[in-house]
Amino acid sequence: MSQGTAGTATGTATTWPRGVTGELLARLRDEEDRPALGGYLPVGFPTPARSVEALKTMVDHGVDMIELGVPYTDPVLDGPVVQAAAQGALDAGTRLSDVFEVLAELTAYAPQVPVVVMTYWNPVLRYGVDRFARDLAAAGGAGLITPDLVPDEGADWLAASDAHAGGPGPGSTADGAPGLDRVFLVAPSSTPERLRLTAGASRGFVYATSVMGVTGARATVGDRAEQLVADTRAAGAEMVCVGLGVSTAAQAREVGRYADGVIVGSALVRTLLGESMPGHAVPGPPHEVDDDEWAARLGRLGALTAELAEGVRTARAGSGADTPVGDAS
Amino acid sequence: MIREGDPVPDQPVRDALTETLAHQVAERLADVQGPYFGAFGGRFVPEALIAALDELETEYRKALGDPAFTDELARLHREYTGRPSPLTEVPRFAAHCGGDGAGARVFLKREDLNHTGSHKINNVLGQALLVRRMGKHRVIAETGAGQHGVATATAAALLGLECVVYMGEEDTRRQALNVARMRLLGAEVVPVKIGSRTLKDAINEALRDWVANVDTTHYVLGTVTGPHPFPEMVREFHRIIGDEAREQLLERTGRLPDVVAACVGGGSNALGLFNAFLDDDGVALYGFEAGGEGIETGRHAARFSGGAPGVLHGARSYLLQDDDGQTLPSHSVSAGLDYPSVGPAHSWLHDLGRATYEPVTDDEAMEAFRLLCETEGIIPAIESAHALAGALRVGRRLSEEGRTGPDGGPLSIVVNLSGRGDKDVATAARWFGLLDEGVAAQELERQEGRG
Ligand SMILES: Cc1ncc(COP(=O)(O)O)c(C=O)c1O
Numbered sequence: 001m002s003q004g005t006a007g008t009a010t011g012t013a014t015t016w017p018r019g020v021t022g023e024l025l026a027r028l029r030d031e032e033d034r035p036a037l038g039g040y041l042p043v044g045f046p047t048p049a050r051s052v053e054a055l056k057t058m059v060d061h062g063v064d065m066i067e068l069g070v071p072y073t074d075p076v077l078d079g080p081v082v083q084a085a086a087q088g089a090l091d092a093g094t095r096l097s098d099v100f101e102v103l104a105e106l107t108a109y110a111p112q113v114p115v116v117v118m119t120y121w122n123p124v125l126r127y128g129v130d131r132f133a134r135d136l137a138a139a140g141g142a143g144l145i146t147p148d149l150v151p152d153e154g155a156d157w158l159a160a161s162d163a164h165a166g167g168p169g170p171g172s173t174a175d176g177a178p179g180l181d182r183v184f185l186v187a188p189s190s191t192p193e194r195l196r197l198t199a200g201a202s203r204g205f206v207y208a209t210s211v212m213g214v215t216g217a218r219a220t221v222g223d224r225a226e227q228l229v230a231d232t233r234a235a236g237a238e239m240v241c242v243g244l245g246v247s248t249a250a251q252a253r254e255v256g257r258y259a260d261g262v263i264v265g266s267a268l269v270r271t272l273l274g275e276s277m278p279g280h281a282v283p284g285p286p287h288e289v290d291d292d293e294w295a296a297r298l299g300r301l302g303a304l305t306a307e308l309a310e311g312v313r314t315a316r317a318g319s320g321a322d323t324p325v326g327d328a329s
Numbered sequence: 330m331i332r333e334g335d336p337v338p339d340q341p342v343r344d345a346l347t348e349t350l351a352h353q354v355a356e357r358l359a360d361v362q363g364p365y366f367g368a369f370g371g372r373f374v375p376e377a378l379i380a381a382l383d384e385l386e387t388e389y390r391k392a393l394g395d396p397a398f399t400d401e402l403a404r405l406h407r408e409y410t411g412r413p414s415p416l417t418e419v420p421r422f423a424a425h426c427g428g429d430g431a432g433a434r435v436f437l438k439r440e441d442l443n444h445t446g447s448h449k450i451n452n453v454l455g456q457a458l459l460v461r462r463m464g465k466h467r468v469i470a471e472t473g474a475g476q477h478g479v480a481t482a483t484a485a486a487l488l489g490l491e492c493v494v495y496m497g498e499e500d501t502r503r504q505a506l507n508v509a510r511m512r513l514l515g516a517e518v519v520p521v522k523i524g525s526r527t528l529k530d531a532i533n534e535a536l537r538d539w540v541a542n543v544d545t546t547h548y549v550l551g552t553v554t555g556p557h558p559f560p561e562m563v564r565e566f567h568r569i570i571g572d573e574a575r576e577q578l579l580e581r582t583g584r585l586p587d588v589v590a591a592c593v594g595g596g597s598n599a600l601g602l603f604n605a606f607l608d609d610d611g612v613a614l615y616g617f618e619a620g621g622e623g624i625e626t627g628r629h630a631a632r633f634s635g636g637a638p639g640v641l642h643g644a645r646s647y648l649l650q651d652d653d654g655q656t657l658p659s660h661s662v663s664a665g666l667d668y669p670s671v672g673p674a675h676s677w678l679h680d681l682g683r684a685t686y687e688p689v690t691d692d693e694a695m696e697a698f699r700l701l702c703e704t705e706g707i708i709p710a711i712e713s714a715h716a717l718a719g720a721l722r723v724g725r726r727l728s729e730e731g732r733t734g735p736d737g738g739p740l741s742i743v744v745n746l747s748g749r750g751d752k753d754v755a756t757a758a759r760w761f762g763l764l765d766e767g768v769a770a771q772e773l774e775r776q777e778g779r780g
Binding site for chain 1: 371372373374375376377378379380381383523524529530533536537540541542543544637639640641642643645648650652653654655656
């Protein structure tokens, strides 16, 4: 790529591009000495309208950053919980246009909370990469997390993300140098060479998958997560968030000691699934849940978000910061 | 070109010539390597899998140059699979594709006679030997018709590997006998109950398993789809089909065929056969996709008639998808062709115009299925019956156009008989109403798990 261009190579006096989310992460780190809490929910589950309520509930209970999932028919990096919600969203008729509408509503509601859209690549490809970037920016999105797009295949996205401004949020680039955040993933299996490549191509933060596997709540966070974060930083990334398998406040606290952000997905999504666990017969389509039941689920979502928010706020705080917390699981 | 006796050019000229020659060699369509076939292919997978794909590519390229590997594979082909597979001329069947002209000679490449009953074993043995070289002890596979699952379970038994096969729940019903076969061979069969419950969803589950267990596990992908190096590697393991057929036909008829035909699910049997003829301009290549109930009904698996380029399962290729890029469900009477995408090399050959892809409906395929049974005493897989139906259509069309072979003789058509039809007897019995009322029908229903 642009080998001869000053400032793009690793090393020397370059500053890593913080983008919209990276500025938030830096502020929380420098001013509050804590990691960010990122919450994932798919658009459209159980319906587009109710997914907005759920997203606002997360905002109200202390989430710092939102990962907005695009429901997709073939989510190969997702476990049963997120699969069920994505399928429910599609069954409820959710379209790609809903993503931009939900996004706009959300960023209007909480301009201080950056929203990164998490999507498999084909919907973007079909929509048109530059057109997607433009509409994402217009709706106030901070950028994209791309679970099945590695930088090697991302030339179109690298160009499109440079051509449109991300925001709102503390690092909004709307009135400065343009650039949507582009969050690529690293895994425990990534070689040092690939970590360098990925860190060099990312903006905002790098998403470290704590375990080898798909999304889903786990009893323990992978023991390779901390090393992976350190390796990714050493490879040139300033900001690294950890996702996959973080589901409790204790885990958020543990991961928050060393990561710039903690991303929780399946555990939050699960509160919205109610009793209808994947693989089991569901009593009627999920979007036909009555108002009382829905309110109860939102209540559980809010409670879990608040616990997780408390978790990241106590990850490093006080003298006990280095003591491993809550190893009770 | 430099001929013997030409004056030896000086060094810079020689260098330039070498470069040109190297370029010409790479220009041979049959030698094009991944990750890209034109605008198609690539690696659209989670980062977690990249290291394993790199390892696989390295090991695969090393193995191809290692006689210990190639000799062992050749021995297995010969002694275990029973290769070379015969080339059978089928004149009574061929009588149905001529017009008034000289007609056509039809030759079947008999992959149905391989051990396990289809071409799938060629690829599986190659990959299984690689697994051993990589020091892994567990293999996973997806399967649609069950043929690839059976082949993988077979190779796993042969080499003492643990084996898990993912199969859409819908397919476990359509191909119940193959489920039992895999279990007999010691494999665990996992019915996949999400999405459309067919091949596509089985691949999703296999990929999820692979991401979680990649340290110990190899994913034996069953066709020329998926992330690099699978499309190239699986083509390599199947090129023996075309290499043999080409030699057999030259020996039999003294010339190359006019038409080469194969069914296209993911595209492995077709690419394996096509590969040997890609650079012979006079040979017309035809791939036949599942037209299901007809393109106009939307219930089909004809990616080149009803699809557009997109990404699924790690590769960019033609894909059945809606305006939002969501994968559309495919439909076919044959589980092995019931897949919404296709190997990237086929998309490349399609866009190049080097191969022609046409849909064949369920009805047409079943008619050809029965015709081969009755005229030649060969029961084909329903997948392969799509190729037979397509060959009949092309043969008739060319005859009507007055096309003949050289010197006015008959056309020469090679059809890949990719598999045998034992697994499809229940489907055919129901399709044609072949069972007597009462006991037999009940027994069939019971076996199929529908009773
Ligand atoms: C006999 C037979 N032919 C063809 C196919 C289609 O696969 P491909 O297009 O990769 O040859 C299958 C797949 O299961 C099969 O079993």
